Amino acid sequence: MKLILTFLMTLSAAFGQDLYHRVLPNKLIKSGEITISYRSYPDYLKTIITYKVKGPLIPKKYRQGSLEQDIPIKYETEDGYIDLMLKGRESYKNVLLVHEGLSNGVHSVGIYPSHGNWKARAYYNSSIISLGWERLEVTLKSFPKWPIYSELID
Secondary structure (H helix, E strand, O other), X not given: OHHHHHHHHHHHHOEOOOEEXXXXXXXXXXXXXXXXXXXXXXXXXXXXXXXXXXXXXXXXXXXEEEEEEEEEHHHHOHHHHHHHHXXXXXXXXXXXXXXXXXXXXXXXXXXXXXOOOEEEEEXXXXXXOOOOEEEEEEEEOOOOXXXXXXXXXX
């Protein structure tokens, strides 16, 4: 029984707390939502961005989806973002991470998967729980001129 309880506690600790964002409207997108979740492994984080957008001009097959990307475990804390700021960029597995700025304590980080189907810019704030991404911009290859902008729901 003690072994089962220990296993369940370890398993639950491996999942990070989800972040919920609202999608900001633009000419193509009327509304929507994004959920950002992650799972910790010994040396990396599996980030999962699930999106759902509404807009009359968006084909049905593009209105929702899920994007996954592995990033180094160090991005679970601000230390990883500070390290990236000092380096400027970092390649990890099939992704390029680029520190694109720091403003009012918020790190702007470009996430560029090698497959090119999407790219993102995450805004990391150490005062935000979980991954700390208070804002997110996701650009899908299918709609390069209309990025999905989102912000954390209070």
